[in-house]
Amino acid sequence: MQEVVHFGAGNIGRGFIGALFAESGYHVSFVDIAEQIIAALNEKQTYTVRTAAENQETITIHNVSGINSKTNPDQVIEAIGKAVYLTTAIGPKVLPFIAPLIAKGLTERLNHTDEKIYVIACENQINATDLLEKEVLKALDEATIKKMDGTVYFLNSAVDRIVPLQHNEELLDVLVEDYREWIVATDLDLPEVKGMQIVPDLAPYIERKLFTVNTGHATTAYLGYQAGKQKIHEALRDSDIYQNVKATIEETGAYLIKRYGFKPEVHEQYIEKILYRFQNPKLNDDVTRVGRSPLRKLGSEDRLVKPAREAQKLGLPFQHLAKVMAAALHFDYSEDAEAESLQQQLKQKGVRAVLRDVCGFEEDDPIAKEVVHYYYYENVNLLKK
Structure with missing residues (x-):
């Protein structure tokens, strides 16, 4: 089973991007500092996504776990070394703070594999992945940056799904609207993900x-x-x-x-x-x-x-x-x-x-x-x- 590292175990992460990866057959490691959520992900390894629609759909999400980046950064680095996708839904202001850890993960990864990894910031900001890439590159040396060519790809995206305030009995469950849109700009042939739309120009x-x-x-x-x-x-x-x-x-x-x-x-x-x-x-x-x-x-x-x-x-x-x-x-x-x-x-x-x-x-x-x-x-x- 292919691996995904997703920064942000909040409602958008669990109810949208992470859920799509899990539905597509990937194992998703959610990275966050929210201790309760991380503990629940590791204990249950499943949660439910429900749609706010007249004919409500209930989707059970499997193949998930959590890593606390504050207490277990080495686990994050290890997970990045195995991932095919690295995504975020954590807020654009937080991207500079997670970039150094991502840089460490990519550095370690490039020391033992040249398998491709696709980095996508799924944030409500224009070209958020460009911001993340800029911050990651600040934390890398020239030799590592050269190794990234043809191996690490930073792709901009646009995301659209309303996730309201939650009133669920279970901590991990998420209510989302039934509409969703996830557009990624690239001319590459990406590993398939349910709900991801590829376009040549994102603007x-x-x-x-x-x-x-x-x-x-x-x-x-x-x-x-x-x-x-x-x-x-x-x-x-x-x-x-x-x-x-x-x-x-x-x-x-x-x-x-x-x-x-x-x-x-x-x-x-x-x-x-x-x-x-x-x-x-x-x-x-x-x-x-x-x-x-x-x-x-x-x-x-x-x-x-x-x-x-x-x-x-x-x-x-x-x-x-x-x-x-x-x-x-x-x-x-x-x-x-x-x-x-x-x-x-x-x-x-x-x-x-x-x-x-x-x-x-x-x-x-x-x-x-x-x-x-x-x-x-x-x-x-x-x-x-």
Whole structure:
């Protein structure tokens, strides 16, 4: 049985990427520092994935185990030496922290085999594998880097599956939506994995996903929070919120259509499908969960600022995206550390300085001016104006 090392034993790792590998006949070693989850994986070696659908599917996952990277790094190195795939679903900010251990694993591996290994960061960030590769290379010497040629392949990917807050009786079980998409960019002939789609150029697909699914999800959360909604599907029952979410991802859609040549009618169908997914009551997803980490989501390369900048460059509208950025600045959920930090920065520096430091906008930037304009409207007025 072929081996896979997957960093991140959380709900996305177990419910999406790791599950697909296990269903495809691989043995999956989940690497994490969550002691309870790692212990449960090693004790049970199985868990259940259920789909949040009218006709719920129940999938039993076998051939899994866990390694605690904090207490057993040597086991991780050994597992990397045997793996055909090394994947992550751990969060893009964590990639630099796991890179040195991956580098050690690859170094040891290259000392005893020239079998190919494929490294794929399955994160909600454009070209996350490039970031991981850069950090791994920092920890390698020139001789090892030369050995990697033709043996170690870093492949970018785009992933799409909603995994809501969990309320399961069993620790390892995961509830996921029935829709999934995993696209990997390469011209190589990869070992087969269920659900993996291979394309020669990832950019159109990853931007389509990030600027429709992630932008739309965040928009629903931030406008829903302003309107006092608790759940994503409940927020979209509000006609004002629904129309604003749709208008926002139609702005990103106008950019995607012009940039990548997507057919307008096909992209409109994609938008409708995304909105339909968000309205699934079985996901029962919290507005506060989806809205968490506003500092990251307001970053210059992320789901709100980047499409607004690209739209501006092409002479396309960005007003609804600016409105959502303003709503994100109002996200003051006290149980989210980034939301708390954002509110502190707003109090200490003011909105214009935050837009500069967090989003990369200069004060005279037309997008920044539009965000400031919406920021000073109270709560539900963000939906109306």
